[in-house]
Amino acid sequence: MTPPTPLLGSRTLDRATARTLPPGPRLPTLAQTVLFASHRSTYFPRLRAQYGDVFTIRLVPSSRVVVVLSRPDHIREVFGTPPTIAHAGESNTALEPIMGSHSLLLLDDDDHLRMRRQLMPAFNGHALRGYAEMIARLAREEVDQWPIGTPFRLHERMRDLTLEVILQVVFGVTDSERLDRLRPLVDKVVSVRPVIMLGGFYPTLLKLPPWRTYLRVQQQVDEILYDEIARRRTDPKLAERNDVLSKLLAAGTWSDVELRDQLVTLLLAGHETTATSLAWAFHELARNPDLLRAGQQAADAGDDDYLEAIAKESLRLHPVVYQVGRRLTEPTEIAGYRLPRGTTLMAAIGLVQADEQNYPDVKAFQPERFLGEDAPPPGTWIPFGGGTRRCIGAGFSLLEATEILRAALTRYDVRAAAKPEPAKPRNVTLVPAKGCTLTANPRA
Template sequence: MTPPTPLLGARTLDRETARSLPPGSRLPTFVQTVMFARHRKTFFPRLRARYGDVFTIRLVPSSRVVVVLSRPEHIREVFGTPPSIAHAGEGNTALAPIMGQHSLLLVDDEDHVRMRRQLMPAFNGHALRGYAEMIARLARDEVGKWPVGTPFRLHDRMRDLTLEVILQVVFGVTDSDRLDRLRPLVEKIVSVGPVIMLGGFYPVLLELPPWRTFLRAQRQVDEILYDEIARRRTDPKLAERNDVLSKLLAAGTWSDVELRDQLVTLLLAGHETTATSLAWAFHELARRPDQLRAGQQAADAGDDAYLDAMGKEALRLHPVVYQVGRRLTATAEIAGYRLPRGTTLMAAIGLVHSDEQNFSDARIFRPDRFLGDTPPAPGTWIPFGGGTRRCIGAGFSLLESTEILRAALTQYDVQAPDPTPEPAKPRNVTLVPANGCTITATKRT
């Protein structure tokens, strides 16, 4: 493992360097941390309006220096910086107690290159086409159970569905007894909150409740995963299986611990995010009859390009993850500033997506902006990050969205009981509809 780079923070920041940093808030670190954790969708635009496209905030632990960037050209500089200098894994250290030290999100340099290479065969185009029918079947089963004529929280339903996709398509678990045991345990893992994530910065907390309760559930999930890995290693029909775990075993050389960490990463990174992007898509369709009709026509006609565009536009208008981070391992020139080793760089996805310079009518849900001969300019649509650290599961997520939209739109009309848009609220590292995307579904005539 690569030795961690010390954070640039209150204890390591000298006065001369402090004067050369981009301008930023003078609020106490704890206040800035709370504002970032709970109100980043309004906090960041206010800071940009006051301090410009590049600004500095300070967050726990150790009053660390975070430089936030909101212009595509500056973010391209970050994504284009050699990964040996801009470490993404070190920007995710709070996830270590949850995902594991070998998670693709937490490793850097040679470890990241090796693991990403071994993961790629399970997420290339050929593999994705093989998952489509399994996802479509699970989607049809779930949407067929939607209540008709009664308002319900669609986000909860989407979370149940994307969890089932992870368990069956990614983990390859199809035994009903094992699924019944896994579902409630995994739900505890994926519902991890910011308080639990503090254990990544303050390991002493892991010995106390509620961290101890979380770790107990995690150990129970691990027991099942390790048993599943052991069974799969000895399965004579491994090459015939079409789940992600089997493809990983067939394509790479993994230790059990490394495999476990990748599976938990795929669970946490691919469950809540896809469920939330779908909830936002239906949130818009329930309030825009013209877009609903267009989506239904695409679903009926098998127009995957339009369904894909709907998923992309939901991710643009309502970025599930508002920002991604890197930590500098050496001094680097970024956005016109000479930033020292240990600085955390934060690419503000939400600010880029909402900028009228990047997207005309940026507040309007308009999937056709992703179709035709003039797609969004490079670097302006970045819900999956960018560079060598772009989310490896991006294609899987968009495929899942397309199949679920198809399953629902071929069966239902959807309306919003309250036409007022639901605001976004933070849920862990994501931004979700405040009322769970409450909709009413009726059978199409």
């Protein structure tokens, strides 16, 4: 394991260095942390308007120094910095009690390269094509159950559906009794609250409720996962199976703990994010009849490019994850500032994708932005991060969104109130405040 880099914060930042950092608010660390956790989609734009494209905030633990960047060229500098110098794993340490120390999101340097190399065969183009029919079947089964003519909260239905995709397509669990046991347990795991993540910074909390209660549920899920891994290792038909876990076992050399940590990472990273981006996509289509018709025509014609463009524009206009981080392992020049070792860099996805300079008519939902030769410039669409740490499940997420959009749009007309729903923070994501309430009726 790579030795951790000390955070730049109250214990390691001297006054002379503090004066060289980008400007930022002088509020107490706790106040800044609360504003970041609860209001980042409005707090960050205010800070940029006041302090410019690069600003500094302080967050728990230890009043750590976080430099926020919002210009594409500056963010390209971050993503282009050698991964040995800009550690992504160290910026995600709060996730360790949940995802495990072998999680791809928590590893850096050679450990990360080795794990990513072993994961790649399960997410290449050939593998993704093999998952499409399973995802499509689950999507059809879900939309067949939508209530007709009665308003319902789509975000909840999307969360149930993407959870089912993970259980069956990623974990490869198809036994009905085991699925019935897993669903409520996994739902509690994925509903992790921000306070639980504090256990990553303050390990002594893990011995107290609610942390202890959460870890107990997680242990029950782990028992099932370890049993599933053991069964799969001895399955004589492993090579014929078409789920992510089986492909990982067939393509790499794994310990049970490493596999468990990757499965939980895929669960937590791929469940809420995909469900939320789909809810936002339907939220936009349901309020715009012309866009809805265009989406339906694409679904009828098998125009996957347009359906994927809907998903991409949803991620652009409604970034589910507002920022990604790195920690500097040595002094580095970024955005014209010489930043000390231990500085946390934060690429503000939400600020980049809401900038009129990057997207004309920036508040309009326009899937066509992602079609043709005039695609968004590099570094302006970054919902999956960038560089060597770009989300390994990006292709899977877009495939899943395409199949779910197709299943719903070939069957339904959807309508919603004309007034858009605001976003609210839910854990590390931004979700529709009213759950994307809409009404579905069979297409004429």
